[in-house]
Amino acid sequence: VNARTAPERSEAWRAGIKKYYIYVVLALIVVLFSVVKLGQVQMFGRGHFLSPDSLINLLRTAVPILTLSGAFTLLMISGYIDLSVGSAMSLSAVVFALMILNGFAFLPALLLTLVMGLAMGGLNGLLVMKLRITPVIATLVTLNLFKGIALLIVPGGLSAIKSSAAKLMPAWINDYARKGVLLRLPWAFYVAILVIAVLAVVQRKTILGKYAAAIGGNRTAAELSGINAVRMVWVLYVIVGLFAALAGVARASYMSLGDPLSGDGMELDNIIAVLLGGTAFSGGEGSVLKTIIGALIIMCVTTGLMTVIPAFWQVMAKGSVLLLAVVLNHLLVRARAKA
Amino acid sequence: MKVPTKIGARMSNESFLSLFMLGVLVVLFGVACVFVPNFYLPQNMLNILTNNWFIVILGIGVTFLLITGNFDMSVGGNIAMTGVLSVYFCQAANVSQNALANGIGLPYAAALVLALVCAMGIGAINAFFIARLKVPSIIITLGTMMLARGVAQIVTRGAQRNTSLPDAFGVLGNTAIRGTSIKIAVLVMIVLVVAAFVFEKLTVAGRRTYLIGANPEAARLSGIKVIRHITLLYLASGLLAGITGILLASEFKAGVSGRAAGYEFDALVIALLGGVSIAGGFGSVLGMFVGAVILSVVTTAATGLLLSPDWQFTLKGIVTFIAILAQRFALDRRKA
Numbered sequence: 001v002n003a004r005t006a007p008e009r010s011e012a013w014r015a016g017i018k019k020y021y022i023y024v025v026l027a028l029i030v031v032l033f034s035v036v037k038l039g040q041v042q043m044f045g046r047g048h049f050l051s052p053d054s055l056i057n058l059l060r061t062a063v064p065i066l067t068l069s070g071a072f073t074l075l076m077i078s079g080y081i082d083l084s085v086g087s088a089m090s091l092s093a094v095v096f097a098l099m100i101l102n103g104f105a106f107l108p109a110l111l112l113t114l115v116m117g118l119a120m121g122g123l124n125g126l127l128v129m130k131l132r133i134t135p136v137i138a139t140l141v142t143l144n145l146f147k148g149i150a151l152l153i154v155p156g157g158l159s160a161i162k163s164s165a166a167k168l169m170p171a172w173i174n175d176y177a178r179k180g181v182l183l184r185l186p187w188a189f190y191v192a193i194l195v196i197a198v199l200a201v202v203q204r205k206t207i208l209g210k211y212a213a214a215i216g217g218n219r220t221a222a223e224l225s226g227i228n229a230v231r232m233v234w235v236l237y238v239i240v241g242l243f244a245a246l247a248g249v250a251r252a253s254y255m256s257l258g259d260p261l262s263g264d265g266m267e268l269d270n271i272i273a274v275l276l277g278g279t280a281f282s283g284g285e286g287s288v289l290k291t292i293i294g295a296l297i298i299m300c301v302t303t304g305l306m307t308v309i310p311a312f313w314q315v316m317a318k319g320s321v322l323l324l325a326v327v328l329n330h331l332l333v334r335a336r337a338k339a
Numbered sequence: 340m341k342v343p344t345k346i347g348a349r350m351s352n353e354s355f356l357s358l359f360m361l362g363v364l365v366v367l368f369g370v371a372c373v374f375v376p377n378f379y380l381p382q383n384m385l386n387i388l389t390n391n392w393f394i395v396i397l398g399i400g401v402t403f404l405l406i407t408g409n410f411d412m413s414v415g416g417n418i419a420m421t422g423v424l425s426v427y428f429c430q431a432a433n434v435s436q437n438a439l440a441n442g443i444g445l446p447y448a449a450a451l452v453l454a455l456v457c458a459m460g461i462g463a464i465n466a467f468f469i470a471r472l473k474v475p476s477i478i479i480t481l482g483t484m485m486l487a488r489g490v491a492q493i494v495t496r497g498a499q500r501n502t503s504l505p506d507a508f509g510v511l512g513n514t515a516i517r518g519t520s521i522k523i524a525v526l527v528m529i530v531l532v533v534a535a536f537v538f539e540k541l542t543v544a545g546r547r548t549y550l551i552g553a554n555p556e557a558a559r560l561s562g563i564k565v566i567r568h569i570t571l572l573y574l575a576s577g578l579l580a581g582i583t584g585i586l587l588a589s590e591f592k593a594g595v596s597g598r599a600a601g602y603e604f605d606a607l608v609i610a611l612l613g614g615v616s617i618a619g620g621f622g623s624v625l626g627m628f629v630g631a632v633i634l635s636v637v638t639t640a641a642t643g644l645l646l647s648p649d650w651q652f653t654l655k656g657i658v659t660f661i662a663i664l665a666q667r668f669a670l671d672r673r674k675a
Contacts, residue, residue, distance in 0.1 A: 081477070133663055134617045136410060136477045137607070141656045144604060148652025156647060268481055281475050312497030312596075316489025322482035323468075330472055 018332050022276060022293045029297060033304035049304060056184050060254065062299040063177060064089065064247035065269055066192040066292060070199035071243040072270040073291040074209065075236045079216035079283025080128065082237060083139040085244045085270060087146035088120045089263030092248025094150045097161040097258025100173050113245050120146065121241020125234035143267070150260035161258035169256055177253035188250040195243060200288045212236060216283025268322065269298055275325040278332060294325075352670060356614035357626040359669050360662075364633050371636055375643035387635045389521060392528040393418075393583045393599075395631045397606040399535045400576025402627045405610055407552045407569055408619040409469060409476040414580040414606060416487035417461050418599035421584030423491040423500065425454035426594030431503045439495065440502040447507045455581040461487050462577025466570035484603065491596040501593035512590030524586045531579070535624045544568070553620030608655055609634050612662045634658070 033049040068085060075082055092113050099109040120142070127138040154161055163169040177188035203209035211232045214222040223229050247266075252258050276294030279286025298321070305317050350358075372379045397414045404411050428450030430442020445453065461483050468479040494500070515522050539545045551558045551565055559565050588594050612630030615622025634655070641654055 083477075127660070131664065133660075137611065137617060137663075140604065140607065141659050144652045145656030148649065148654070148656060151649040152647075152653065156649075268485070271478060271481070275478070281478065310496070312492040312495075313489070315485050315492055319482050319485030319489050322485065323464075323479075326468065326472075326474055326478060326482065330474060 018278065022278065022290055026293055026297050026300070029300050029304065033300065049307070058299055058303050059185060059189055060178065061303070062295065063188045063192050063250045063254070064266070065273065065295045065299065067195055067247040067250060068243050068266070069270050069273045069291050069295045070196050070288045071240045073274050073277065073279060073286055073288050074199065074203060074212050075240050076274050076279050077203070077216050077283055077286040078212040078233050078236055079219065080135050080233055080236070081139065082124055082240050083136065083267045084120070084124060084142040084146055085240060086263035086266030087143045087150065088117065088241055088244035089248040089251065089266055090260050091120070091146045091150040092117055092245040093252035093262050094153050094161055094258035094260050096249045097169070097252045098153060101161060101167055101169050106176065110249055113249055114242060117242045117245020118238055119241070120244070121238035124241065125237035128237065129230045129234045147260065154258070154260050160260065162256070173253055173256050177250045188253065191246070195246070196288065196292055203288045208232065208235065213284055268318065269295070272298055272322050272325050275329045278329065281329070352673070353614070353621065353623045353626065355673060356666055356670070357623055357629060359666070360612065360614060360626060360629045360633065364629055364636065367633060367636050371640040375640050378640065378643060387639055388632060389525045391631050391635045392525050393587060394602060394605045394609055395528050395628060396531055396579050396583050397602060398609045398627045398631060399531055399624060400572070400579045401606040402610045402615050402622055402624055403548055403572050404576055405615045405617050406548050406620060406622045407572065408555070408617060409569065410480055411465065411573065411576045412477065412480040412603045413461055413465060413483040413487055414576065415599040415602040416484040416491070417458055417577060417580035418584035418587060418602060419491040419596055420461070420487040421454045421458040421581040422588030422598055423494050423594035423596060424457050425450055425585045425588050426500045426504065427494050428453050429505055429508065430500060434503050439498065439500050442503065447505050451585055454585060455578060458581025458584065459574050459577045462574040465577070466573035469573065470566045470569040488596070495594060495596040497596060499593050499595040504592060509589055509592040512586050524590070527582065527586065532624060532628055539624050548572070549620045605634070608659050611659055614666050
């Protein structure tokens with residue numbers, strides 16, 4: 001009686017693939033880049049993809065996307081999108097660097113930047129949820145708005161907020177995102193891990209996570225069953241803004257300067273990570289932890305490719321990865337719909 | 340509900356919004372004339388109408404796609420790709436040690452046709468994913484934006500190609516109509532806008548576009564081939580971007596990989612300023628053109644007032660939000 005029929009078995013296969021493919025992809029990519037470099041350097045030696053130096057470097061540069069993509073996933077689960085995250089991150093980096101350059105201590109500068117992040121997310125929420133402007137349009141416009149403000153803050157003739165003859169950027173700005181504190185990894189990395197852990201719990205165990213999935217699955221039904229969709233999604237936008245600001249602080253601290261273009265393309269990296277993680281396009285289901293694996297895949301691909309192909313191939317590579325992620329996502333989502 | 344006294348006396352919401360934005364344009368223009376020196380000169384007015392020709396050409400495709408409820412963010416990257424390819428295809432082959440000076444050496448006409456085919460290829464990829472696989476258009480077209488710009492960067496190695504070109508290459512983009520400063524590109528813009536207007540108002544396919552946007556399911560059930568229609572619109576949008584790319588490459592006699600960054604946003608902005616709505620089934624080409632002129636007036640005035648170019652992003656953002664909200668307010672008042 002317990003013997004399973006053929007369709008049941010193939011369905012179990014599909015479910016298995018859906019559950020584990022992303023880990024396999026990550027492992028394959030790591031192996032691939034490790035093998036590609038094999039001829040040139042000693043296994044696990046310095047300069048190798050899997051060497052401690054290169055791993056630590058990879059994780060340090062991954063801090064912004066690790067910080068941000070969890071919140072981004074929650075928003076996409078609810079069926080909404082925020083294309084302004086990259087610009088919000090740039091603006092935060094610029095403002096944070098400006099404050100540090102002008103003698104603020106770390107904590108006040110951090111707190112003020114985070115408050116600004118809340119405001120940016122709040123503005124997006126206001127435009128999308130209260131004024132009912134289509135999410136893509138509203139956040140595309142705020143993308144340009146935040147970018148424009150960041151460019152205005154940086155004095156004419158300079159490319160970024162940085163040390164000059166008149167004012168010196170304090171060296172301790174590095175302490176947060178570059179200097180190793182434990183296992184040679186910086187504070188910012190552990191903060192990102194904490195953020196991921198909290199958001200994973202929020203997604204799985206709290207009302208906010210359940211409501212986000214309900215709204216993404218069917219907003220009308222969710223509202224009819226008493227969920228205040230406007231307020232819930234607004235909260236999600238604010239959370240995304242908050243972590244975009246935190247990511248900006250990490251980027252500024254890592255680079256020791258406030259670059260108004262440093263967050264460009266962040267929204268695409270996040271979308272790729274979310275799609276690789278199997279979150280449905282239209283919302284309704286998804287997983288914060290799988291997005292994080294997706295984010296690691298992107299970082300591995302970008303870092304790994306930098307060692308083997310010229311820089312001008314990067315844009316093409318990322319575009320192809322995005323389309324591949326869409327195809328993978330489509331196949332899995334359709335597999336579910338058929339089953 | 341009030342019954343109109345004459346049948347057909349009430350104009351459509353689209354015409355109403357176009358007129359509304361035309362009024363806004365007149366007011367903005369008047370204000371600019373008062374505050375900006377030399378703003379009222381005929382030459383400046385001509386510049387305002389014609390300087391944005393590339394955005395208007397892109398705006399045609401973007402407008403129709405928005406009416407069906409779809410985005411096209413790939414147009415900027417597509418311009419860069421087509422421009423670079425049109426150069427690469429007709430650069431002479433094996434003439435120099437420098438790899439960027441060597442092309443394929445096709446005849447000029449063949450190079451243009453091939454480049455346009457590639458531009459439509461980007462449109463075809465968009466159409467396949469969006470119309471067939473039902474993937475959200477914003478995700479796919481952001482991907483093809485990178486794909487197209489990636490091709491441009493690979494072919495130019497991240498820089499540009501501008502040597503060993505045939506003499507004919509610069510003619511298209513630099514010839515002016517005799518006795519005026521109006522370039523061929525502007526003429527192309529006018530022809531395309533008129534053609535798009537005729538398509539929108541007078542053809543069955545044009546009216547179907549609105550039905551698809553208003554209710555895709557109803558459109559499908561009433562026998563409209565929705566997938567084919569959206570596919571054709573994406574191909575057309577790719578073609579328009581390709582034409583723009585070729586004209587720009589000819590004007591500068593170079594294929595530059597960084598060309599047209601952000602044009603996709605400008606094309607979207609002028610469509611929104613013209614009252615096109617992504618909510619579907621609403622908008623017009625003439626409105627888009629009015630939107631383009633508004634954007635041109637605002638940016639020219641800002642430059643005239645000595646605002647730094649860094650103001651452009653912020654200004655565009657604020658203007659767009661005000662326009663969207665004002666249009667909604669005007670429409671709500673009209674319904675009430």
